[in-house]
Amino acid sequence: MQVEIVTIGNEILSGRTLDTNFATLARLLEEASVKVAWHSTVGDSQERIAEGLTRALDRADAVVMTGGLGPTPDDVTRKAVSTVLGRPLQLDEGVLESIRERGRRMGRRLPATIETMALLPRGAEVWPNSVGSAPGLLLLHRDKPVMLLPGVPSEMTALAEEHLVPYLRERTGRAIETFTLRTYGVFESQLHERIGALDDAWQGASLAYLPSSFGVDLRVTVSGANPAVVRETSLRAYNELFAKVNGVVYAEGATGMEEVLGAILLDKGWRIAAAESCTGGLFVKRLTDVPGSSRYVERGFVTYSNAAKLELLGVDEGTLKAQGAVSAAVAEQMAGGARGRAGVEVGVGITGIAGPDGGSENKPVGLVFVALASPLGEVVRVLHLHGSRATVRERAAQTALDLLRRHLLGLPVDASLD
Amino acid sequence: MQVEIVTIGNEILSGRTLDTNFATLARLLEEASVKVAWHSTVGDSQERIAEGLTRALDRADAVVMTGGLGPTPDDVTRKAVSTVLGRPLQLDEGVLESIRERGRRMGRRLPATIETMALLPRGAEVWPNSVGSAPGLLLLHRDKPVMLLPGVPSEMTALAEEHLVPYLRERTGRAIETFTLRTYGVFESQLHERIGALDDAWQGASLAYLPSSFGVDLRVTVSGANPAVVRETSLRAYNELFAKVNGVVYAEGATGMEEVLGAILLDKGWRIAAAESCTGGLFVKRLTDVPGSSRYVERGFVTYSNAAKLELLGVDEGTLKAQGAVSAAVAEQMAGGARGRAGVEVGVGITGIAGPDGGSENKPVGLVFVALASPLGEVVRVLHLHGSRATVRERAAQTALDLLRRHLLGLPVDASLD
Numbered sequence: 001m002q003v004e005i006v007t008i009g010n011e012i013l014s015g016r017t018l019d020t021n022f023a024t025l026a027r028l029l030e031e032a033s034v035k036v037a038w039h040s041t042v043g044d045s046q047e048r049i050a051e052g053l054t055r056a057l058d059r060a061d062a063v064v065m066t067g068g069l070g071p072t073p074d075d076v077t078r079k080a081v082s083t084v085l086g087r088p089l090q091l092d093e094g095v096l097e098s099i100r101e102r103g104r105r106m107g108r109r110l111p112a113t114i115e116t117m118a119l120l121p122r123g124a125e126v127w128p129n130s131v132g133s134a135p136g137l138l139l140l141h142r143d144k145p146v147m148l149l150p151g152v153p154s155e156m157t158a159l160a161e162e163h164l165v166p167y168l169r170e171r172t173g174r175a176i177e178t179f180t181l182r183t184y185g186v187f188e189s190q191l192h193e194r195i196g197a198l199d200d201a202w203q204g205a206s207l208a209y210l211p212s213s214f215g216v217d218l219r220v221t222v223s224g225a226n227p228a229v230v231r232e233t234s235l236r237a238y239n240e241l242f243a244k245v246n247g248v249v250y251a252e253g254a255t256g257m258e259e260v261l262g263a264i265l266l267d268k269g270w271r272i273a274a275a276e277s278c279t280g281g282l283f284v285k286r287l288t289d290v291p292g293s294s295r296y297v298e299r300g301f302v303t304y305s306n307a308a309k310l311e312l313l314g315v316d317e318g319t320l321k322a323q324g325a326v327s328a329a330v331a332e333q334m335a336g337g338a339r340g341r342a343g344v345e346v347g348v349g350i351t352g353i354a355g356p357d358g359g360s361e362n363k364p365v366g367l368v369f370v371a372l373a374s375p376l377g378e379v380v381r382v383l384h385l386h387g388s389r390a391t392v393r394e395r396a397a398q399t400a401l402d403l404l405r406r407h408l409l410g411l412p413v414d415a416s417l418d
Numbered sequence: 419m420q421v422e423i424v425t426i427g428n429e430i431l432s433g434r435t436l437d438t439n440f441a442t443l444a445r446l447l448e449e450a451s452v453k454v455a456w457h458s459t460v461g462d463s464q465e466r467i468a469e470g471l472t473r474a475l476d477r478a479d480a481v482v483m484t485g486g487l488g489p490t491p492d493d494v495t496r497k498a499v500s501t502v503l504g505r506p507l508q509l510d511e512g513v514l515e516s517i518r519e520r521g522r523r524m525g526r527r528l529p530a531t532i533e534t535m536a537l538l539p540r541g542a543e544v545w546p547n548s549v550g551s552a553p554g555l556l557l558l559h560r561d562k563p564v565m566l567l568p569g570v571p572s573e574m575t576a577l578a579e580e581h582l583v584p585y586l587r588e589r590t591g592r593a594i595e596t597f598t599l600r601t602y603g604v605f606e607s608q609l610h611e612r613i614g615a616l617d618d619a620w621q622g623a624s625l626a627y628l629p630s631s632f633g634v635d636l637r638v639t640v641s642g643a644n645p646a647v648v649r650e651t652s653l654r655a656y657n658e659l660f661a662k663v664n665g666v667v668y669a670e671g672a673t674g675m676e677e678v679l680g681a682i683l684l685d686k687g688w689r690i691a692a693a694e695s696c697t698g699g700l701f702v703k704r705l706t707d708v709p710g711s712s713r714y715v716e717r718g719f720v721t722y723s724n725a726a727k728l729e730l731l732g733v734d735e736g737t738l739k740a741q742g743a744v745s746a747a748v749a750e751q752m753a754g755g756a757r758g759r760a761g762v763e764v765g766v767g768i769t770g771i772a773g774p775d776g777g778s779e780n781k782p783v784g785l786v787f788v789a790l791a792s793p794l795g796e797v798v799r800v801l802h803l804h805g806s807r808a809t810v811r812e813r814a815a816q817t818a819l820d821l822l823r824r825h826l827l828g829l830p831v832d833a834s835l836d
Contacts (some may be wrong), residue, residue: 009474009742011820012457013444013454013455013457014444014445014448014454014626015440015443015444015448015454016441016445016626016628017441017442017605018436018437018438018441019436019437019440019625020431020436022433022459023433023434023437024433024437024663025433026432026433027432027433027434028758029433029761030432030433036431036432037431037461037466038458038459038460038466039431039458039459040456040457040458040459041440041456041457042456044454050454055473060440088777108613151689161518186734188488188490189490189528189529189531189532190529191783192529192531193531194489194531197491206428208428208429208432208492209460209490209492210429210434210435211570218430219429219434221432236677256471276699279696279703279720280699280702280703280705280706280707280711280715280718281694281699281700281701281702281703281706281720282703283699283700284720284722285697285698285699285700285703287698288698288699288720288722289698289807290777291773291775291807293698293722294722294723294776297720298722298723298725299698299700299719299720299721299722299723299725299730300718300719300720300722301696301718301719301720302699302702302706302715302717302718302719303717304706304712304715304716304718305712305716305717305718306709306716306759307716307717307761312717312730319826325547342726343725355709356709357709357710359711361751380830384525385570386524387549388572388706389709390548390707392574395709
């Protein structure tokens with residue numbers, strides 16, 4: 001079943017409000033084995049909504065519309081749908097009563113206009129709204145489902161989960177499996193070269209490359225009529241893909257690098273202290289994004305000045321003078337100092353030139369040193385990063401997290417597909 | 419001019435990735451006096467992209483497509499556009515050379531597939547990409563502009579700002595003025611009450627409220643045929659709006675709170691050190707987001723453990739035991755300790771419960787104390803924040819920055835419209 005989602009609302013079309021409803025809905029529909037094939041956004045105009053619905057009915061097997069079901073004059077979805085489907089609006093006494101009942105329960109005097117929400121296209125099935133006033137509506141147009149949901153995200157989500165997904169799941173009876181392998185340390189093009197074209201074993205499966213500053217995610221979706229075949233294809237695809245790229249996979253699904261590292265530290269019962277210069281706190285911020293990270297994050301030192309490096313970490317003044325603050329030797333002393341001063345098992349040192357200024361021929365913007373110290377030994381690496389100040393800092397932090405993950409897991413510290 | 423935006427990408431259509439590009443683009447187009455009348459999203463399929471473009475050409479005065487310009491086989495936008503517009507793909511030597519040059523500069527061996535990005539529909543004008551490899555493309559189809567931008571948000575934004583907006587602005591010939599007042603510390607509804615309905619002086623102007631965890635931005639756009647009238651209206655609107663809300667305005671345009679604070683510190687010649695617990699480095703990360711911040715950021719202490727608070731900041735063990743780590747007294751000692759130990763003028767202390775666990779009846783999740791110490795005196799405030807762990811941390815950092823800004827400027831420390 002191929003569905004079209006139509007988002008309704010001037011605030012979305014103007015870019016003022018991010019259309020989070022669409023993303024929520026698309027993911028929920030996937031769980032019902034329904035493929036979103038088209039998405040369109042139209043403003044709060046009867047004509048545009050009618051145009052959008054007509055087109056969607058033309059090409060899709062089912063249509064979901066969100067927004068424009070409220071009581072104000074710019075809420076015109078019901079009218080537009082009524083016109084396109086040729087079903088006059090009629091007062092639904094049951095909906096009217098539930099709107100009034102809700103008003104009484106909340107002890108509010110409701111404006112008269114709110115009762116317009118009880119005017120429904122003839123023959124609509126009502127999906128009660130458990131968190132708001134506007135109900136969801138299901139209409140069958142020549143056996144094609146047209147489903148209307150309100151635009152308030154909490155109401156949309158509740159109605160989709162409680163009514164829309166169960167309804168469509170029953171209707172399609174199709175199976176879907178998805179998985180995501182998250183990689184770090186190699187380029188999208190290198191992954192592509194390694195993975196190559198998908199072969200016959202992948203029948204019914206598709207693979208997407210999703211790059212960001214957190215690495216490249218590989219997402220596979222398998223769908224088909226037979227749940228057993230879909231399951232089997234998905235397993236085969238997983239095994240094949242994993243075998244090709246496992247050297248650079250750091251997590252699956254939506255798990256972040258900081259969560260993976262947190263789990264490793266918890267597992268070992270080790271605590272961490274980090275000393276940062278160019279990342280300015282971002283590395284420890286990433287670590288402490290994880291709930292419960294106080295069990296393994298002991299402290300962080302943002303040693304922006306040389307004085308701070310000397311006093312807080314015991315970096316050697318001679319080394320600092322001879323090699324400069326951005327050097328492998330200083331990174332190592334920062335990692336060792338953080339570890340020793342905090343009295344923890346794991347120390348990290350990061351120093352570099354985030355830019356846009358401060359670079360030189362010998363030490364250009366994007367030059368970053370990362371050092372690790374742990375009971376497993378010491379590591380130092382030089383990175384050559386590109387991009388804006390923000391990008392250099394993000395990549396430096398993510399690379400440091402990955403280096404540490406590899407080090408603690410006993411993997412080769414340098415990411416490679418081989 | 420009515421434009422259609424077509425977003426291309428399976429990752430968007432599946433709901434895995436939020437379409438932030440659309441919102442960015444819609445706002446930028448508004449600044450070029452261009453109205454976004456339709457938005458559609460299609461998957462990475464040549465057929466679907468062609469279908470989307472055909473429909474858009476049918477109804478819109480101009481088409482902007484984002485995504486699918488990369489080097490992998492699922493990047494098929496150029497092919498689809500070439501087919502619809504009847505313009506064969508041709509190798510563009512200039513683009514090829516700039517891709518190779520970029521590869522050399524970054525010291526990377528690039529795979530051969532990357533050169534497919536230099537295959538352009540005949541007659542395409544090339545918009546150079548200042549932050550990535552795939553250039554933007556402009557094609558005129560029966561004098562209708564078809565503009566292609568890559569899907570990577572930083573590249574899309576750079577190309578839209580540097581090429582697309584100036585091109586469309588020149589094409590439409592309408593005058594536009596926009597300004598943004600950034601506010602922090604009051605709710606959108608309070609601003610709304612204070613500002614009220616727009617009067618006649620605002621002819622041709624519109625006001626948007628843009629709330630985020632950085633506060634509420636007030637954005638005014640004035641457009642018209644006559645540049646002098648537009649300029650005058652914009653000035654009048656600015657003066658009127660500023661008079662109403664200046665008590666909570668921290669910046670104009672896109673300037674962030676961390677930049678404002680940096681300028682104040684530079685101006686005073688003061689340096690800062692911060693001690694953070696619940697924000698875990700985010701406060702100093704914000705400060706060091708600013709290029710050149712090493713001139714005033716001396717160091718940061720992420721004192722996640724009690725031991726770190728005692729050792730690094732000299733927090734009193736008795737106070738810690740009697741009042742707990744999340745208390746006004748400990749925040750004050752953290753600020754004072756950071757200032758004293760670093761030997762700088764300004765100290766900040768932040769301690770709180772970011773959640774989702776760790777709250778209690780007396781100290782619920784979202785309880786945060788912020789303390790400041792400077793030659794101007796000492797301040798401590800308690801915050802009651804709501805939302806996820808990430809939101810609580812973001813708001814704690816932003817509020818601390820604003821409190822410090824007000825303190826250093828000699829303004830009343832508590833934000834108010836009066």
